[in-house]
Amino acid sequence: MKKQKQHVVIVGGGFAGVKTAIELCDSGLFDITLVTNRPNFEIYGSLYHTIVGGSTKVSTIPLSEIFAERKINIVQCPAKELDRKAKQIITVDDQKISFDILILALGMVTNYFNIEGLPEYSYGMKSLAEANELKKHIHDKITKKHLSTYHYVVVGGGPSGIELAGMLPSYIKRVARYHGVEKPQIHVDLVEAAPRLLPRLPRSISSSVAFNLRKQGVKIYLNTAVLGQSADELLIHDKPIRSHTVVWTAGMSNNPFFKENNFQTTQNGKVRVDQYLQAEPGIYVLGDNADTPYSGMAQTALYDGKTIARNLTRIAEGKEAWPYRAKKPVYVLPAGPRWAAVVWGRVRFYGYAGYALRRAADFMAYKDYSSWPMTFSRFLAEIDKEESCPHCADDLAK
Numbered sequence: 001m002k003k004q005k006q007h008v009v010i011v012g013g014g015f016a017g018v019k020t021a022i023e024l025c026d027s028g029l030f031d032i033t034l035v036t037n038r039p040n041f042e043i044y045g046s047l048y049h050t051i052v053g054g055s056t057k058v059s060t061i062p063l064s065e066i067f068a069e070r071k072i073n074i075v076q077c078p079a080k081e082l083d084r085k086a087k088q089i090i091t092v093d094d095q096k097i098s099f100d101i102l103i104l105a106l107g108m109v110t111n112y113f114n115i116e117g118l119p120e121y122s123y124g125m126k127s128l129a130e131a132n133e134l135k136k137h138i139h140d141k142i143t144k145k146h147l148s149t150y151h152y153v154v155v156g157g158g159p160s161g162i163e164l165a166g167m168l169p170s171y172i173k174r175v176a177r178y179h180g181v182e183k184p185q186i187h188v189d190l191v192e193a194a195p196r197l198l199p200r201l202p203r204s205i206s207s208s209v210a211f212n213l214r215k216q217g218v219k220i221y222l223n224t225a226v227l228g229q230s231a232d233e234l235l236i237h238d239k240p241i242r243s244h245t246v247v248w249t250a251g252m253s254n255n256p257f258f259k260e261n262n263f264q265t266t267q268n269g270k271v272r273v274d275q276y277l278q279a280e281p282g283i284y285v286l287g288d289n290a291d292t293p294y295s296g297m298a299q300t301a302l303y304d305g306k307t308i309a310r311n312l313t314r315i316a317e318g319k320e321a322w323p324y325r326a327k328k329p330v331y332v333l334p335a336g337p338r339w340a341a342v343v344w345g346r347v348r349f350y351g352y353a354g355y356a357l358r359r360a361a362d363f364m365a366y367k368d369y370s371s372w373p374m375t376f377s378r379f380l381a382e383i384d385k386e387e388s389c390p391h392c393a394d395d396l397a398k
Ligand SMILES: Cc1cc2nc3c(=O)[nH]c(=O)nc-3n(C[C@H](O)[C@H](O)[C@H](O)COP(=O)(O)OP(=O)(O)OC[C@H]3O[C@@H](n4cnc5c(N)ncnc54)[C@H](O)[C@@H]3O)c2cc1C
Pocket: 011, 012, 013, 014, 015, 016, 017, 035, 036, 037, 038, 042, 043, 044, 045, 046, 047, 077, 078, 079, 080, 105, 106, 107, 108, 125, 126, 159, 160, 255, 257, 286, 287, 288, 289, 295, 296, 297, 298, 299, 300, 301, 332
């Protein structure tokens, strides 16, 4: 008699969830349902590029494209509850989805640490919707307001903050030039609470990134905590910084789903997992949600997805699962046009070589999720068309 396939339910259509789904679909051994709150897979590490005039193609791949040739059931509705007894995931619109195996990869949410004014007045860059809102705001401020001074503040000296701050000065100058704004005064500030940028990476990386950002015209505030925000000022311990555009990249916390559903968490709020990435028997937690050594990176989420898919396949074939071995990621940190810093084990390098490595990594990532023609189309969409306003050019291309 033919053995019935196990039903794997994956919640979260991000790096870990989509990778697991692709690998499990390709094994042909499971029935798979992907529960997600978005129609697209979003590449956060490329959202800064979309904000500074790049195409949305660069940072977003429709799930319908990724799974066009694969057998999968996609439920587009947020998951709200886990019924452990019935082995069901319940969505916000009350669909009850039964599972044999559950994989949770819901990613992080923005945390404003109860700082007054930030939720109302700051911009984010944690989704395509937020990236598009910020892009439109930056563009409208230049084309509709015709000010003489433009003041932008990015809060957070982590990878996403430096990526955006490094690209803003040249982008804003370009949009202003294209729209005939005469001699605009452009200020871009980067505010970080720690004593140096990228506090979790080696000091030499922090200094070279800071050097390159200053070269782009970015003013860096270190040891500076944000105390509040109003419509036109960011409050810090010193004199407030006047700004019409504050981008908050400084706070993330674990998805509330885990607390609401009584998962055991560690001190950093992430879910405690065993050596097979299980939070409980048959319930796996991956990517940013899991308390693993390199959680918080796309490479780790992809690796987790691959590891779980391989183990579930091994179990289905009657073999033993392999324990999880954390893999140190390669850090590639863009901080200005055609410039990136790289930390690859003990090796560090900067500049155009870093940028070239980043481009190669982007290409490989697109290839993981797209056909060859779409991979090339996405890869080439990252190349700027200098002769036009990048925002207008992108709008025209739609
Ligand atoms: C701006 C930014 C830039 C970054 N740059 C880099 C970089 O350059 N390199 C790098 O390695 N890492 C980078 N990261 C980190 C990296 O993107 C994350 O580590 C990675 O996305 C984690 O993958 P994940 O699958 O755990 O979560 P995610 O990719 O966040 O996926 C979670 C998915 O779950 C969905 N979801 C959430 N709640 C629900 C719900 N209730 N029901 C259903 N679905 C839900 C979300 O919409 C999302 O699609 C960056 C992050 C940000 C925010």
